[in-house]
Amino acid sequence: MAHTTPTQESIAASFDFLAAGIRTMETERDAIAELILHQKQQRESFTRACELMLECRGRVVVTGMGKSGHIGNKIAATLASTGTPSFFVHPGEASHGDLGMITKDDVVIAISNSGNTAEIISILPLIKRMSIPLITLTGNARSQMAALADVNLDTSVSKEACPLGLAPTSSTTVTLVLGDALAVALLDAKGFSEEDFAFSHPGGALGRRLLLKVADIMHDGTRIPAVTESASMSDCLLEMTRQGLGMACIVDADFKLLGIFTDGDLRRALENRVDIHQAHLADIMTVKCTTISADMLAAKALAVMDEKKINALPVVAEDRTLIGALNMHDLLRAGVV
Incomplete structure (x- = not known):
């Protein structure tokens, strides 16, 4: 009997898309619950990471490859818009000149689920030589990045939402949530106000509401x-x-x-x-x-x-x-x- 390949129409007619979507949401929800438990268990690490950024006289430099880089971009943007000067540096570009953007007054946040991303590992010795505080967000506490860090924050997850366990899903979600948690903790500590936020967003709706007279x-x-x-x-x-x-x-x-x-x-x-x-x-x-x-x-x-x-x-x-x-x-x- 000849084998037939299912058509897109037949898949669409029989597949429960919502159930698959809800499974993903539930998996990522559980991963966030794990993240909360990890941070409670390692309270000193989260606190120290916040202290390093609060004491920073320069800027918080965020770096990461691939999907971690996309998350890092968002974390840097959130930090910058909530009163913590920050920008993102691509680790591949950093080793080809962009490392000069980082100064001794800065703090570096390096993101990698494996904790062994080659492009990041290659620039960390230079960062350490400059005595720049290093915060890592990794899913592997025994990784090279975690070993070099002043503070490592645990972003490990039991499983990815991807059924193949390959595409970063739960791991990127918890990293994003942890980045938001750091930014908001700093915002609260600094007493960052609505008016401060508006000055960072003069073109946005909140900026217009809070600045326009x-x-x-x-x-x-x-x-x-x-x-x-x-x-x-x-x-x-x-x-x-x-x-x-x-x-x-x-x-x-x-x-x-x-x-x-x-x-x-x-x-x-x-x-x-x-x-x-x-x-x-x-x-x-x-x-x-x-x-x-x-x-x-x-x-x-x-x-x-x-x-x-x-x-x-x-x-x-x-x-x-x-x-x-x-x-x-x-x-x-x-x-x-």
């Missing part, structure tokens, strides 16, 4: 929708339409804010059958209006709008001089929302 995005100068208290209702409505912020600020001769007139005030006036052609602004404007300052964080202004259920706010100085106006669309355009 009302003054950066408010309408000012001739773009402020403002009329005097003696203006007619028609003039007020024309100013609201011209500026398109859904409100007009009512000011005195010194440009001090007296109140605001909004779309909501107009709607309520019409519902109450007020003759808007004859009414005075002072009679229908909102006098006790909510205001914000120019140095307020834009995210805080958004919170005020949400709490008050309003879409626009006048911006005033301490003496209530009107200096700007802000509405929800400004916050949307700035990426704060």
Whole structure:
């Protein structure tokens, strides 16, 4: 009887992809549980590794080959973004000139599951000769790298999630988790704040929320929708339409804010059958209006709008001089929302 090769269609019809995926997740979950146990058993090693990085006057240099290198890149990026200056060096490139990027003030983290990666082993004697503290993340405590390290952190796993036991899966996961644990432990120890994080991520959403102030995005100068208290209702409505912020600020001769007139005030006036052609602004404007300052964080202004259920706010100085106006669309355009 002739042997037939299963087609992709037949495999897709009969194979339980979700079950295979869940087995992988469960295997890696168990590997993380092992990692936690290892670190608890070797508390001094984890603590010493953190102390070496905390005392570092230079940068934390991370190195690793292959999949370990990819994990190392991510660990270096996480350290750098959480207040620990760090960068990744490829061990192959290090032996061809990039080793000059490492100084005596640095700390090196070398990653290898076997602990015997040739490209890393070849540069470690030079690192040790420079008396640079060496932290290794290995799955083999008896390896050459572990023997040369000032601190070796155990990343061994009982089995890889790969059913062949070949592709780095559980081992790379626990290494990544351990890298995050080191970075967050340092973050906590340094008192690294949200604002510190924002300064490292000025282009990100958190950076915009924590760094952007009302003054950066408010309408000012001739773009402020403002009329005097003696203006007619028609003039007020024309100013609201011209500026398109859904409100007009009512000011005195010194440009001090007296109140605001909004779309909501107009709607309520019409519902109450007020003759808007004859009414005075002072009679229908909102006098006790909510205001914000120019140095307020834009995210805080958004919170005020949400709490008050309003879409626009006048911006005033301490003496209530009107200096700007802000509405929800400004916050949307700035990426704060």
